[in-house]
Amino acid sequence: MPVKASAMGVRMSPRKVGVVASLVRGQSVADALVILSHTPRRSAQPVRKVIESARANAENNHNLKPDTLVISHISVTAGPRIKRYRPAAHGRALPFQRRSSHIFVHVDGETRAPKKPAAVKETK
Numbered sequence: 289m290p291v292k293a294s295a296m297g298v299r300m301s302p303r304k305v306g307v308v309a310s311l312v313r314g315q316s317v318a319d320a321l322v323i324l325s326h327t328p329r330r331s332a333q334p335v336r337k338v339i340e341s342a343r344a345n346a347e348n349n350h351n352l353k354p355d356t357l358v359i360s361h362i363s364v365t366a367g368p369r370i371k372r373y374r375p376a377a378h379g380r381a382l383p384f385q386r387r388s389s390h391i392f393v394h395v396d397g398e399t400r401a402p403k404k405p406a407a408v409k410e411t412k
Contacts, residue, residue, distance in 0.1 A: 290360055290394035291350050293342035297367050298334045302389040305331040306364040309391070317343050317357040317395060335362075335391060342395040352397040361394035 298305065308331045312320035317339060324336040339359065346352040367388035373381040 289350070290396050291342055291346040291352065293338050293345055293393050293395075295334055295338045295341075295391045298389045298391060299386070300331050300334070300389055301387045302364050302366045304329070305335065305389045305391060308332050308335050309362045309364050312339070312359060313362050315359055317359060318355075320359055338391045338393050339395075342393045346395050346397060351400050351402075352395075353400055354397075356397040357395050358397060359393060360396040361392070363392050365390045365392070 308324070308327060308329055311327065312323055312335070315323065320339055321336060324332045324339070342359075343354065343357055346357055347354050367390050369388070370386040371383060372386060373383055376382045
């Protein structure tokens with residue numbers, strides 16, 4: 289069962305974020321975090337944060353071993369665009385769009401063995 293995490297409305301172009309996401313696709317979570325910490329792109333930080341969130345979800349909410357986690361799916365889709373105008377020569381206004389992205393990560397791994405309940409000491 290994959291564990292999910294997402295970041296919606298990241299103020300970066302999906303094309304630029306997608307390049308960084310493709311670097312870590314299919315990697316283990318530990319390797320992906322090392323790769324992203326050494327990637328000199330601004331979009332590496334939001335991708336790293338989503339992967340760390342997925343790792344925390346898997347560890348704390350779904351009882352998965354943190355050493356066995358692998359990125360099974362990572363995708364970047366276009367978010368809402370903000371339409372603006374930039375002044376140009378001769379009194380004109382040229383339109384442009386500020387793009388945003390949605391980042392989705394799915395992580396898979398092995399489940400931990402359930403803990404045995406503590407032995408209850410009987411008092412007389």
